Amino acid sequence: MRAFAYRRTTQIHEALSLVAQHDGARFLAGGTNLVDLMKAGVESPTRLVDVRSLALGDIGEAPDGGLVLGATATNSAVAADARVRLRYPALSQAILAGASGQLRNMATVGGNLLQRTRCAYFADPSEACNKRAPGSGCSAIDGAHHNHAILDWTQHCVATHPSDMAVPLTAFDAVVRYETLDGAGEIPLAEFYRPVGDRPDRETALPDGALITSVVLPPAAVAGRSRYRKVRERASYAFATVSVAAALDVRHGLVRDVRLALGGVASRPWRARLVESALRGGPATAERISAAAEREVAAARPLRGNAYKVTLARNLIEAVLTELAAEPAEEGNA
Structure with missing residues (x-):
């Protein structure tokens, strides 16, 4: 693992500034995906900005009757929340099916949505992977791909998205809210992930340097x-x-x-x-x-x-x- 700077902050604006000021800086929440990729040499951030102390861990009611999941709320907290279990049971079930109890206690809502693919070729810097190294190719197409995509893939990438949580959030028309130094914004989860296209390394529609602050579940009787x-x-x-x-x-x-x-x-x-x-x-x-x-x-x-x-x-x-x-x-x- 390469050396990196580390900063912890309690203010959203400071977190955004710390990332903007440093090329290669990344936000760090639970670290259950990012730290593994750093150990493997896939990710090499120059600075980690720890956002776990930001006031983004609440699960609350939305004015229209939906729920607001704070970006740093843990997977365990979301799965156990009585309102989630009653009004969106598939979400609770997906989280419980997604990882061990130890991982759920660390992993966060925002981090879960931003986790990278678990394709073995992506995780191996010696292999060709357009998602990790654009233009290098896709070893999975002619390699071991029994658990890869069957829909919407291209010759540039056949990897799948690993999140369980994101599946019911997609079904329930969730909206991702974020902050940038230029202000706040939101993206429907249906538009959050980019199609593969010819640049599979560009995975989301988040603006550069944006910090996810919450995920909103609209009310839905169904x-x-x-x-x-x-x-x-x-x-x-x-x-x-x-x-x-x-x-x-x-x-x-x-x-x-x-x-x-x-x-x-x-x-x-x-x-x-x-x-x-x-x-x-x-x-x-x-x-x-x-x-x-x-x-x-x-x-x-x-x-x-x-x-x-x-x-x-x-x-x-x-x-x-x-x-x-x-x-x-x-x-x-x-």
């Missing part, structure tokens, strides 16, 4: 009837092979609202809008759910070694939505 299901390669904590965050509101046999996002299939959480549009307003029958799932995965372009993910994603969508459709409406928030 989110109370939600579930997160994750398929992984071992029972202990591991990154998703495919995951599904789904919410369904069925009244009198008709789908009033539905939300669905996938993890493990693309470079960003994948909002399954084809499923949503196919089901909304119609009967929640097994046949319609199956057809909607098939429609979503029809655009998949599997690689040589991961075609199984197409079937897995389709079956997982069907299973979770079928279970939600069978639940009595009055039990949706239990």
Whole structure:
């Protein structure tokens, strides 16, 4: 690990200034991803600005009835919050499925959204990786890619996004708020992650030097009837092979609202809008759910070694939505 400067601050403006004044400076919160990458030689910040002491750790009510998750709130705190568990259960379930208790106690909301891919070629400086070294190539395309993307990838990168938390946040139309030296701003999570394109190293739409301050969950009655299901390669904590965050509101046999996002299939959480549009307003029958799932995965372009993910994603969508459709409406928030 290379030498670096370290500063701790309790003021947002000071944190922003410390990063702006120093080329190669980075914000440090829980460090569960960044420090590992520093040890591997993938990340080499010249200065770390510790933001854990900023007043950004609260979980509070939004004026419109949603929730505001502070950027430095720990994953454990969010998963355990009674309001999250009642109003957005899929979010709590996703966090609990995402890591060990020790990691959840350190990892933060903002850091979770900004974590880098777990592609083995990205983590190995000796391998070609356009996400780590633009223009070097993508070793995964002809290499070991059984757990890589099947949707929206390009020849420049086939890695997937590792966050479990971001999947239900995407399904529930969360908004990321941030601060810069020029003022505050916000980005819908649906627009937060950039498409791969020809510059996979440019991962988010955050302005340079911006600091995430919170994530806002808008009110959504359907989110109370939600579930997160994750398929992984071992029972202990591991990154998703495919995951599904789904919410369904069925009244009198008709789908009033539905939300669905996938993890493990693309470079960003994948909002399954084809499923949503196919089901909304119609009967929640097994046949319609199956057809909607098939429609979503029809655009998949599997690689040589991961075609199984197409079937897995389709079956997982069907299973979770079928279970939600069978639940009595009055039990949706239990």
